[in-house]
Amino acid sequence: MLAVFIDLIGRFDMNQSLNSIRAVGMLAACIALAPSASDAAVKICTFPGSPSASLDRAVAQAVFARANIPATFVADGIGEGDDDGVSLKELDKTLARACDVIAGFPRSAVADASGGKMQFSRGYLRAGYVSIEAPGAELKDAAKRTVAATYASPAQLIAVQQSDVTLDLENTSASTVDAVASGRAQRAIVWYPAVVAYRIAHPEHSFTVARAESPYADWHLAFAFSDRSAAFRGRIDDALKAMTNDGRLQALTKQWSLPAQTASAARYLDTPSPASSTHSGIMLADANAARAGRFIKVANEGAVEPPTFEQAQTTHGKTLYSSSCAKCHGVQLQGMTAPALQGPSFAPPSNSHLTVGGIFTYMATNMPADRPGKMKDQDYADIMAFLLMSNGYKPGGSKMTADSARASKLPLNAGPAR
Template sequence: MNYSIRFTRAAGMLVACIVLTSSASASNAVVKICTFPGSPSAALDRSVAQAVFARAKIAAAVVSHGIGEGDDDGVSLHELDKTLARDCDVIAGFPRSAIADASGGKMQFSRGYLRAGYVSIEAPDAELKDTAKHTVAATYASPAQLIAVQRHDVTLDLENTSASTVVAVASGRAQRAIVWYPAVVAYRIAHPQHSFTVTTADSPYADWHLTFAFGARTAALRTRIDNALTSMTDDGQLQVLTRQWTLPAQSASVSRYLDVPSKAMPMRSGIIKVANEAGIEPPTFEQAQTTHGKTLYSSSCAKCHGAQLQGVTAPALQGPSFAPPSNSHLTVGGIFTYMETNMPADRPGKMKDQDYADIMAFLLMSNGYKPGSGKMTADSARASKLPLNAGPGR
């Protein structure tokens, strides 16, 4: 499972892992800055980069097509290896969070210049289609989808991009959406006649910060960039640049917007329904499964989720953000369904059913559940409505 932070189609769950290789050859050379061209915040990232590097007195230029035509989640590792080594020294607009901070890689990061994240939106003036009244849109294979499946009895309209997720609400195809907030800002800039009610999402997967990512040869610039960001914060220039993109100062939980009656209906991209029911026994799994699952995890998941499931460029798969001590809205069936349809990010859904079940068994054991005598199958994992709280063995 992985997302190097999939905003449109993902990290995440979840984005492709990113390894930055710098091409800077001398401290006095012009630093080449790349942004993710498809990211909704690309224009902001360029503006902030130009201002910050100017404040730091570092000669720099934004490379228009350094990362090809993909967005921040649509660029493969192979593409990044080729394009970043040749065209980029720094990435502007690299998203980081407490649950996926990319700390296991070779990159170094500046302090954040914008707190971004996932929000719940609705369009008060939109004329809802009949089927939209019980529909929540979310971006496929992104943190938005993972946030949404943690809620009770949710039917999802899975959209392919963050932009189309906003459109689903604006056009009345969905009553509400979980979406990357910069996509909402970008839509409003392009369509000023539209307005949205925005509520912050109460989830550990919702909170992100945009940063500058440095490769080995430009890592020495990080302190100067941090000092420039501090200076621009102190004199208010950074706030002026980012004001339009700043998250609304709200603390209401998104859950009240998602706990709506739902019914199955055909969707363009797929449906996931998750019910959180107490008093349910966990699906059984065998010790041998966890051994095989750990091997599969190490080869397909660890590079982004961490060898110890701690989260690197993708969320942690152990601990309170994944399996809290109590009151989890994420179910075994919900996370398994997400995993088997979205992961690994470089070949989503391409593993065997039993391999996914073995990885799920390894994740359960890693979060305190004890193996038994019965083997977990894909069907038993998919059907489980057990809330994914930390197991009694922890």
């Protein structure tokens, strides 16, 4: 459904990031972490398409050595996928078959992979989504209103909250950064490790960085353990704690750590005051053009009554959700490798930046991540009805259609039954 952080996306992209996130490819060669590593050594995988892959390997090498645990890297354990391109089920299988540990696993409050079989270490790097600009860049008129974001990733979820801009949705996090560096976009919402990786590859470029104020922005990287390697988790946590205390972890991650920021990307968001009745939503200027060029026009929308839906279609919507969406968003819509679709992170009590029509349009155009836009219009409408009911809306006397869902300008707010 929405951003798919690891069945993509969509970290997302977080794309060839984390989608997206859905990058800079870094080869994971089979490197022994200790000279005495044997056939019994712990096998470690990284996301080969992730911008932080080199850091993840360096941290893993140091931490497992500190914990005195022999380990080796497995080059192709996760294939070509990045940390936004693998489903939770596939990762569980990877840990059961090819790897004992995954380094660089992205976790957040809205997508923590809690529905899987994996266990996790403490985090070793806070790495989130940021807003970047290129100081002094010469921009053409169109670029001055353009914001780049990584397609089908948390970056896209953050970017669509902004009003009166044109979104340039890029396929990778590296190309998202390049959109700013080349002057195609005034700014970009992007996974911060992708910015670091881009600067390493292109030292002539520099960027100003601001926080992306969104529940989808904050992540940290950790180690994910399989059942058979979970016994090592305590030793790894102890090693991480010791390396934090002696400064070794900070030295390893310094280049990749989010900078101390005084600027805030909140100024880019259309955030109404509590007394305001206007909210921002999403409007596809041309669905065909959006699929071809991935450009979306975002505009403000006024509040109206929610579209009605029938109880029967929510039952069908739940069935469709279970088969097409739950693997990333959780059986209970709680969020796993993709954001939660229930509660305040999805539908806040007030002042939502997302409209029902905007969510529906995004869903019908981009989801499921493995076959976007391939379901029937009415199926998407039934899923939307299920999501509304799951967030406090009550069924009515008429059926929700794709047209009525798409046309709804109601800010998506959870609350008591209505």
